[in-house]
Amino acid sequence: MSRVRVHNFSVSLDGFGTGEGQSLEAPFGHAGQRLHEWFFPTRTFCSFHETQGDSSGSTGVDDAFASGWDRGIGAEIMGRNKFGPQRGPWVDEEWRGWWGDDPPFHTPVFVLTHYPRPSIEMKDGTTFHFIDASPAEAVKVAQEAAGGLDVRIGGGPLTIREFLAADQIDYMHVAIVPLVLGRGERLWDGLEGLESRFELDSVSSPSGVIHLTLSR
Amino acid sequence: MSRVRVHNFSVSLDGFGTGEGQSLEAPFGHAGQRLHEWFFPTRTFCSFHETQGDSSGSTGVDDAFASGWDRGIGAEIMGRNKFGPQRGPWVDEEWRGWWGDDPPFHTPVFVLTHYPRPSIEMKDGTTFHFIDASPAEAVKVAQEAAGGLDVRIGGGPLTIREFLAADQIDYMHVAIVPLVLGRGERLWDGLEGLESRFELDSVSSPSGVIHLTLSR
Numbered sequence: 001m002s003r004v005r006v007h008n009f010s011v012s013l014d015g016f017g018t019g020e021g022q023s024l025e026a027p028f029g030h031a032g033q034r035l036h037e038w039f040f041p042t043r044t045f046c047s048f049h050e051t052q053g054d055s056s057g058s059t060g061v062d063d064a065f066a067s068g069w070d071r072g073i074g075a076e077i078m079g080r081n082k083f084g085p086q087r088g089p090w091v092d093e094e095w096r097g098w099w100g101d102d103p104p105f106h107t108p109v110f111v112l113t114h115y116p117r118p119s120i121e122m123k124d125g126t127t128f129h130f131i132d133a134s135p136a137e138a139v140k141v142a143q144e145a146a147g148g149l150d151v152r153i154g155g156g157p158l159t160i161r162e163f164l165a166a167d168q169i170d171y172m173h174v175a176i177v178p179l180v181l182g183r184g185e186r187l188w189d190g191l192e193g194l195e196s197r198f199e200l201d202s203v204s205s206p207s208g209v210i211h212l213t214l215s216r
Numbered sequence: 217m218s219r220v221r222v223h224n225f226s227v228s229l230d231g232f233g234t235g236e237g238q239s240l241e242a243p244f245g246h247a248g249q250r251l252h253e254w255f256f257p258t259r260t261f262c263s264f265h266e267t268q269g270d271s272s273g274s275t276g277v278d279d280a281f282a283s284g285w286d287r288g289i290g291a292e293i294m295g296r297n298k299f300g301p302q303r304g305p306w307v308d309e310e311w312r313g314w315w316g317d318d319p320p321f322h323t324p325v326f327v328l329t330h331y332p333r334p335s336i337e338m339k340d341g342t343t344f345h346f347i348d349a350s351p352a353e354a355v356k357v358a359q360e361a362a363g364g365l366d367v368r369i370g371g372g373p374l375t376i377r378e379f380l381a382a383d384q385i386d387y388m389h390v391a392i393v394p395l396v397l398g399r400g401e402r403l404w405d406g407l408e409g410l411e412s413r414f415e416l417d418s419v420s421s422p423s424g425v426i427h428l429t430l431s432r
Contacts (some may be wrong), residue, residue, distance in 0.1 A: 013411075013428075015231050141384035176392075178416040178428075182408025188230035192398025195229075200394040202426050204418040210426055212229075212394075 001151045002143045005173040006160055007069035009187070010209075013176065016184035017157030024085050028097055029184060035177050038050040038209040042066040048104045061205040064174055074146025076105055077138050080113040080157030083128070091114050095126065096120055106146040110138055112159065135166035157185040164191055169214075172198075176210040219366045221284035222376055224307075225403070226251040226425075229392065232400035233373030240301050243314055245400055251393050254425040258282040261312040265310045277421040281389055290362025291323055293354050295375030296329040299344070305331050312336055313344065324361040326354055328375065328407045351382035373401040380407055390412075392426040 011017045012035065017151060019031030036130060039045050042092040045059030057063065080086075084095050090126055106125040106187035113130050130137035142151040153163050163169050174187070188194070205211060227233045228251065235247030244251060255261050260282040262273030273279065296302075300311045313319060318339040327346050336344040347357060358367040369379050379385050390403070404410070414430035423429060 013231075014402075014407075015229075176426075178411055178418070180404050180407045180410040182404075182406070186230075188396050190398070191230075191396045194396040195394055200424060202394070202420040202424075204420055204426070208416060208418075210392075210418050210420070 002074075002146060002148060003170040004139055004153060004163070004168055005073070005150050006153050006155075006169060006174075008039060008066055008082070008173060009155055009175050010039070010120040010175045011157075011187045012179050012181040012184075014180050015186045015188050016183065017155065017160070017187040019184040021183055022081060022085050022208075024161060029106070029128075031181055031184060035181075036177055038062050038175060038177065038205070038207045039086040040157075041207075044069065052102065061211065062207050062209065063202065065211045066089055067150070070106075071145060072081070072150050073107060074149025075107050075142040076109045076152045076154045077142050077163075078109060078111055078154035078161070078214060079156050080111055082154055082156050082159070083111045090117055093117060096122065102126075110142050110145075113136060116195045135163045135168045139163075139168050157187045160187060161190060167197065170216055174212045174214070176212055177207050178210075218290075218362060218364060218381070219386040220355055220369060220384055221289070221380075222368055222385060222390075224255060224367050225371055225376060226255070226315075226391045226393050226432055228395050228397040228400075229402050230396050230398065231402045232397040233298075233371065233376070233403040235379060235397055235400040238297060238301050243301070244334065247397055247400060250319075250395055250396045251397075254278050254391060254421070254423045255282055256344060257423075260285065264267045267268075276417065278423050278425065278429065281427045282392070284389065285368070286322075288366050289323060290365025291316050291358040292325045292368045292370045293358050293375070293379075294325060294327055294401055295369035295372050296327055298370055298372050298375070299327045299329075306333055309333060312338065324358070325370075326358050329352060350381045351384045355379075355384050373403045376403060377406060380410060383413065385401075386432055388430040390428045390430070394424045394426075 019029030019121050021029040041058045042063040043055050043059050044063055047055055083097055102123040103126045110129055111130050113214030114132050116130045116132055129196050200214055201210045202210055235245030237245040243258045258275030258279040259271050259275050260279055263271055282310045299313055319342045322341040325344050327344055329346050330348050332346045332348055414432050416430055418426055
């Protein structure tokens with residue numbers, strides 16, 4: 001049974017999944033890289049940048065969670081704001097995402113947008129498709145593309161909220177980062193009673209991050 | 217050196233320290249008792265209701281945190297909404313708090329209000345005083361009454377936020393409860409960058425609660 005999963009989604013103590021003021025130079029707005037500093041030292045993240053399999057990086061609690069992100073995943077769905085900083089009709093179709101020529105996904109990636117455009121084929125299995133779809137419709141399309149494997153919802157916060165509200169998510173790993181962002185996009189808004197649909201579990205990491213899982 | 221401390225302050229995953237709609241029947245509004253269920257089984261809470269010292273209750277992680285609440289404390293400061301559900305000028309001076317004849321404080325308690333009224337002496341050392349004061353002024357008054365001991369800020373969320381914003385708090389224990397309340401009074405609002413003034417640490421309890429401490 002194909003499941004829909006969220007991994008490595010970082011929020012501040014006050015529940016913001018990204019900061020205010022996204023731009024080309026600041027994908028997470030005023031949050032900068034602070035929500036993801038726990039992730040960078042992990043072996044999982046380090047492996048994104050290695051070509052010869054000579055892995056470095058930490059293999060403790062943080063990596064135990066981080067490493068689950070691509071296991072058994074056959075497709076990703078992401079919100080348009082995760083793909084890029086443009087809003088409204090595409091004025092620059094040259095934009096191919098934040099990740100360079102070889103994005104780490106290596107599966108089909110469905111970008112939710114009200115302005116569909118031609119697909120973009122990147123290296124090693126990553127293809128960006130652009131679809132205008134409800135959460136349930138998007139999951140259906142992605143599951144077909146995933147060939148029986150699981151589908152990952154990649155964010156941002158608004159996209160995850162919409163998929164949670166539509167009851168489309170089966171597993172979610174959230175990293176609560178010990179900082180107070182104050183402003184940005186909240187993860188939990190409009191989800192009163194969410195806990196009743198999941199088993200919740202948590203563990204603190206020596207890095208200061210709290211790993212929270214919601215499973216069903 | 218007298219310190220100012222917060223203990224056993226529960227917030228939901230989405231950061232609410234109390235629910236919406238406080239009333240005489242619902243001190244925490246629609247949250248009911250859900251924010252405090254982790255606390256009730258502890259030996260610390262059970263001891264509030266025992267007269268003979270024949271203690272029952274759990275003595276694990278939750279009680280390790282819960283039990284610190286009165287150690288070395290000589291006075292409490294609380295917001296008016298923690299004291300009772302009335303707003304504006306006092307229409308019912310018969311109200312003596314939610315805690316019956318023998319509140320668990322056993323120290324002077326300073327209730328912040330724009331409508332001062334005569335003090336109320338309860339059993340075994342608890343006296344409610346009503347003062348109209350800024351956070352810094354209230355701490356000064358409470359420290360004098362505490363005779364060199366520490367001062368506890370008892371809540372609610374708005375009061376703690378004001379004391380944090382005024383940089384009056386030295387230690388804070390927050391219990392993050394795995395539920396999404398959706399509405400109520402937020403703890404962290406307006407406190408961007410708070411983490412820079414504290415060391416943060418956390419541990420998960422088997423009860424599902426995450427105990428977070430902010431120390432300096």
